[in-house]
Amino acid sequence: MDCIAAKYVSQKISKIRWRPVPSESLHQPDVFATGSWDNEDNKVSVWAVGENGVSSMDDEFEGDPQLLCETKHEGDVLDLQFLDQDKIVAASSTGAVTIFKHHPDKDKEGLSVAHTWERAHRYPCDNAPCTGVVCNSPELVSVGEDGRIVLYKVDQRAILRVIENADSSTIHAVTFLKTTGVLTVNSIGQLKLWDFRQQGNEPAQVLSLTGDRVPLHCVDRHPNQQHIVATGGQDGMLCIWDVRQGNMPFSLTEAHSAEMWEVHFHPSNPDHLFTCSEDGSLLHWESSANSDTPSFLQGGRNTSIISRSAIAPAGGNQSLISAWLAGDSSKGRLETTHMLPSQTLSVNSLDVLGQCLVCGTDGEAIYVNRQVPV
Amino acid sequence: MEEVDVEPNITLIPGVDFRHKHLGFVWGPGDIVVYETNYTEKGGGPGGSGRPAIHVVRKDEDIYSPILRKLFNESHHIFVDLQRIKKDLPSKNKKPQFVSISKNYRSVIRACMEELQQIAVSTQDDSLSTQYGNQISILLAVELIWNLCEVLFIDAAPAGTLLLHLLDWVRLHKVDVDVKAREILQSDSPTKHPAYWDLVISFVLQGRMDEARQVLMKQASLQPAARPMFSLMDNLLHKMPIFNPGGTQTLTEFDVKWRHWHEECDRCLQDSSFASNSHLETICKILVGDEDTLLEQKELLSTWYHFLVTRLLYTHPTVKPTDLHHYAQSCMHMFLGTRNALEPLDSILLAAFEFDLHQVIKDCSIALNNWWFVAHLTDLLDHCKLLQSHNLHFGSNLREFLVLEYASGLFTHHSLWQLAVDYFDHCPEFGRVYLELQIERVPLDTERKALKVLRICEQRQMTEQVRSICKIMAKRALRNSRLGSALSWSIRAKDAAFATLISERFLQDYCTRGSFSDLDLIDNLGPAMLLSDRLTFLGKYREFHKLYGEKQFTEAAKLLLSLMTAKIAPRSFWMTLLTDALPLLEQKEVIFSAEQTHELMFCLEELTSEKCDPNPDQPMQDEEVESTKIELLRLALARNLANAIVKEGTVEA
Missing domain, CATH: 1.20.58 (Methane Monooxygenase Hydroxylase; Chain G, domain 1)
Structure with missing residues (x-):
């Protein structure tokens, strides 16, 4: 916990994202963007840690994020993604999808609006919040409370395809599954696969936890094995799915005591998983598999093991070993670590890249950890 | 009606002609709304046409300062930690925890102050920099009072230790000595600096003997003739006994030792050992606690409480907490004279020295425009079990009253309302009622926000509020023709009547269009189908179509x-x-x-x-x-x- 730096930023953070690091460089990420919500004036801001920081040469302040630039954002920032090195896409509660361009010049550092799709999400006579965006440059997909899925071509500033009424309830999150398809999660606990090659407004596949109808809030795809997907729901349950087979989740783990807002596989070391929640905790999951298969996939199908021990009192830094796969515990096990000191207000967003992790909270704080053991 | 404690302040509202027009007003949660009525000053019926303007008058501007927001957020964290300290722990074990909590609060204030200072220097805008200046001075005063309360009430140091804490308190809040010291010692010839002797005396006044000796050495080395005199002074300063609370020495032993030293200083003064150097003589007079000499140093002391602490240091180092008020009063009168009216800060500090906690809290409440300070301090003092005897004529008790006021203020803020929830949670008597009333008024712009509010209500079993939030969301979805969403919300609220209404809409749509919409929802109703008869029918009817299709x-x-x-x-x-x-x-x-x-x-x-x-x-x-x-x-x-x-x-x- 020593390596965690906290900074109070006078705005509730709804989203936080690392700027991607060029694949050829071996550097750790040092710039991230945040979006705020529930303020009179919401902002998209860009921060730097470490060497890029303006006045953070002292060792003592290393890791303390420095504000590089910020710009006003109409409405709550409901999602934020880096399109590439210098473009940021923001989803707004006004239904707009905006692309910001970051000018990293030393003397006139700033953010400018490159393009906005006003009312990309809307009801017949009102705006509908846009709840999620996902980028696969040059393509961009947004989803909203209006149940629409919109596919954009960023370089042409055009809307390629709209799936009206893709969902009868709110779509909470979206992720690219293949280059031609996306996966959405909604507020009645369903995962839907969409293939953009198919015409019509019907999903290619629907997965759900039968009978439960617990809203799902976040989804992330395994970086190497695209059929493995993790979701988090309102009850704080972490589900691992294999979208190739059946519509039951592979495993279910009780992770948080309230809404899980985000789940992320580590991009280069996917045996590690990170989740954050309304209950104010940020968990690091490490599956130490002895065999070649990732432990998420071990054990029989339809076994749902609920490990109560995974819910530790917030505040402890103790690691817990939960019997993730009781049937096969010799082969793999899952270790859970609390990443934050005691916290009461929601951790809304997190991002992890290399050894660096950032998260933002409703307590108006940003936490940076640059020594994540992965 | 009770008497008012102070005359109310008059706020002039620009653009309102209060001489000729009657004003009307309405209380709001944080602000009041003021408007001109049609009635004129001379009475009688409506006269003239009032300009249709409504003015919002806000008492607390601080809550909108981005830097002070950090104070609210960080202190919220400390507040929650404090409430978690177990009630059943023996009070002996709790005291260090309370002191550390108090120090945390103060360090948050200090951090805020430093940030304000930085920004005040860098800003170009004059009015802004005055505003920052005001906020800094308020925070300074608040920290000063808090620190004194920590020494006197929370730490409650016994005789001997008490003075050491008070000395620390004065040193911490009179930092200009260190600034001056740095300036003088870095100059070409420190001993020739015009403020050289002021520095030495300032050190002595604060009881910083080692530093005073170091600075004196520089002068001594330049005057070989006066060396015996300087080494005598050095010896006196060196020998001054300082109570060591951790040691084995008893207070009486210390007292005896201190008296010996005091007599020695007195002897030096009597036999005019320092007669040839007026500065050294002054120092010696200070060492024996000569009142007139001390009062001559008003400029260096700058405040009466510094005078008080210095005087105690050289006359009554073993002062008991109960005797403090006596010295405080006399020092204040000696220092300020009797004519001057007291500043609010002076009377608050005096009340603290008199151990009149309620007066401290009351005066602070009047002097400050924000409840942050009194609410957190009172809460901490209440945990230390220092406020139990006092009951209010209204509300529950003083702590709860102040915490509720503070939290209500937070709730009026568009973003800080989330913090207020934890404060309400720790008000056993009225917190819940306040929360119930306030939470319903949070504007729900997005589903995400609605979910957060719902979570707050569900965690506290506030079923009525849960139902009302879900209903608001369901109605909004219905208005936007999102039947599926509307149905989901009413299922979550277990609102059978509304579910029936929406099911009717689904059936109507079916009748007109000949096909169902939102199949993904209706096909997956599961046990939720049983919520209302009409919903059951809808689900079953759709099942029929499915069977038919198959x-x-x-x-x-x-x-x-x-x-x-x-x-x-x-x-x-x-x-x-x-x-x-x-x-x-x-x-x-x-x-x-x-x-x-x-x-x-x-x-x-x-x-x-x-x-x-x-x-x-x-x-x-x-x-x-x-x-x-x-x-x-x-x-x-x-x-x-x-x-x-x-x-x-x-x-x-």
Whole structure:
């Protein structure tokens, strides 16, 4: 916990994202963007840690994020993604999808609006919040409370395809599954696969936890094995799915005591998983598999093991070993670590890249950890 | 009515002609709204046309300062930690925890102050920098008071230790000495610096003997002739006994030792050892605690409480907490004179020295425009069990009253309202009621925010509020023609009436369009279907369509019939259901058994017998369509009955 730096930023953070690091460089990420919500004036801001920081040469302040630039954002920032090195896409509660361009010049550092799709999400006579965006440059997909899925071509500033009424309830999150398809999660606990090659407004596949109808809030795809997907729901349950087979989740783990807002596989070391929640905790999951298969996939199908021990009192830094796969515990096990000191207000967003992790909270704080053991 | 403690401040509202017009106002949660009425000063009826302007008057501007927001957020964290300290721990073990909590609060204030200082220096805007300046001075005062309260009440140091803490307190809040010291010691010849002797005396006044000696050495090395005199002073300063609370020495032993030293200083003064150097003589006079000499250093002392602490250091180092008020009063009068009216800060500090906690809290409440300070301090003091005897004539107790006020202020803020929830949680008597009233008024712009508010309510079993939030969201979804969302929300609220209403809308849509919308939801209702009869019907009816689509005709027919016979389907929908039965009746195979056909016929008869009186509003054409439909149905039913009887007879045979 020593390596965690906290900074109070006078705005509730709804989203936080690392700027991607060029694949050829071996550097750790040092710039991230945040979006705020529930303020009179919401902002998209860009921060730097470490060497890029303006006045953070002292060792003592290393890791303390420095504000590089910020710009006003109409409405709550409901999602934020880096399109590439210098473009940021923001989803707004006004239904707009905006692309910001970051000018990293030393003397006139700033953010400018490159393009906005006003009312990309809307009801017949009102705006509908846009709840999620996902980028696969040059393509961009947004989803909203209006149940629409919109596919954009960023370089042409055009809307390629709209799936009206893709969902009868709110779509909470979206992720690219293949280059031609996306996966959405909604507020009645369903995962839907969409293939953009198919015409019509019907999903290619629907997965759900039968009978439960617990809203799902976040989804992330395994970086190497695209059929493995993790979701988090309102009850704080972490589900691992294999979208190739059946519509039951592979495993279910009780992770948080309230809404899980985000789940992320580590991009280069996917045996590690990170989740954050309304209950104010940020968990690091490490599956130490002895065999070649990732432990998420071990054990029989339809076994749902609920490990109560995974819910530790917030505040402890103790690691817990939960019997993730009781049937096969010799082969793999899952270790859970609390990443934050005691916290009461929601951790809304997190991002992890290399050894660096950032998260933002409703307590108006940003936490940076640059020594994540992965 | 009780007397007012201070005359109220008058705030002039720009653009309002209060001399000629009567003002009206309405209380809001954090602000008041003021408007001009049509009534004039001279009384009488409405005169003239009031300008239609409404002014919002806000008492607390601090809550909107981005830097002070950090103070609110960080202190919220500390507040929650404090509430977690277990009640049943013996008080001896708790004291260090309370002191550390108090220090945390103060360090948050200090951090805020430093940030304000930085920004005040860098800003170009004059009015802004004055505003920052004001905030800094308020925070300085707040920290000063808090620190004193920490020494006197929370740490409650006994005689001996008490003075050491007070010295630390003065040193911490009189930092200009260090600034001056740095400036002088870095100059070319420190001893020639005009403020050299001021520095030495400032060190002595704060009891920083080692530093005073170091600075004195520089002078001594330059004056070889006066060296014996300087080394005598050095010796006096060196020998001054300082109480060591951790050591084995008792207070009496210390007192004896200190008296010896004091007499020695006195002797030096009597035999004019320092007569040739007026500065050293002054220092010696300070060491024996000479009042007049001390008062001559007003400039260096700058405040009466510094004077008090210095005077105690050199006259009564073993002062008891109970005697403090006596010295405090006399020092204040000596220092300020009796004529001057007291500043609020002075009277607050005096009240603290008098151990009059309630006066401290009351004066602070009046002097400061924000409840942050009093609420957190009172809460901490209450945890230290220092406020128990006091009861208010209103509300629950002082702590709860102040915490509620502070939290209500937070709740009026568009973003800080989330912090207030934890404060309300720790007000046992009225917190819940306040929260219930406030939480319903949080504007819900997005579902995400609604979910957060819902979570707060659900965690506290506030069913009424849960229902109302879900209803708001359901109504909004309905207004935006998002039937699926609306239904989800009413299922979450377990709101049967609203679920019925939405199910009706679904059925209407089906009737007009001939197909269902939002199948992903209706097909997955599960047990939620049982929430209302109409919803059950909707789910089951859709199931019928699914069975029909899958060509499971027998199952479909059975379900269709049961929907009518079990009275799940609303009567108004029976005609549609019977029409749905038509294609089943027309199948080549016999699907409805004879018995089932009888039941269908019975349903049709029941329906038609009710409709005997023709609806005058219904156009003739519709009626014609209807009667053709009935004829068709009768025909189909009769044919099916015949087929069924034949078939059943054949099988039996």
